[in-house]
Amino acid sequence: MFNRIHHTAIICSNYELSKEFYVNTLGLKVVAEVFREERKSWKLDLAVNDLYQIELFSFENPPERPSRPEACGLRHLAFEVDDVEKVAQVLNERGVVTEPIRIDEFTGKQFTFFADPDGLPLEIYGR
Incomplete structure (x- = not known):
């Protein structure tokens, strides 16, 4: 469908x-x-x-909306990347604060979160 x-x-x-x-x-x-x-x-x-x-x-x-990762509704937007550490480093160099890199307990893939200018949670997730 x-x-x-x-x-x-x-x-x-x-x-x-x-x-x-x-x-x-x-x-x-x-x-x-x-x-x-x-x-x-x-x-x-x-x-x-x-x-x-x-x-x-x-x-x-526009009205404000809760946008923490655990708020009801859209949780976050995730971008797939080849190398989480490298992309996080580039983002940090560009002034974007990223959370510490974590490992998905089910897939073993690396990921981390950061926020856009309005606090919308964004994620980079390893391929």
Whole structure:
């Protein structure tokens, strides 16, 4: 019935700050960017490894939502990487604070968490 997840939508509180983070800090590729005048809203389509996957939105005065990893609802967004230690080091060099690297007790894979400018939990997970 389902083929794959098409995209994840993220609403940010500061569009320019979040755009800078996702494009320049994380290195995601801009697919398209539009301003929707009737909504006073930016929409930025981003690609992860050349596959369109993330929509970044701005809205005037969006309500806050709990976003700790254990809050009810979407827990986090995870990016698969080849080398967790190397990617964490690059993120740290770019000013992103990552948690200590852990090992998934079921898969044996490395992973760690960090946050976007709005505190949305993001994860890097070893291949």
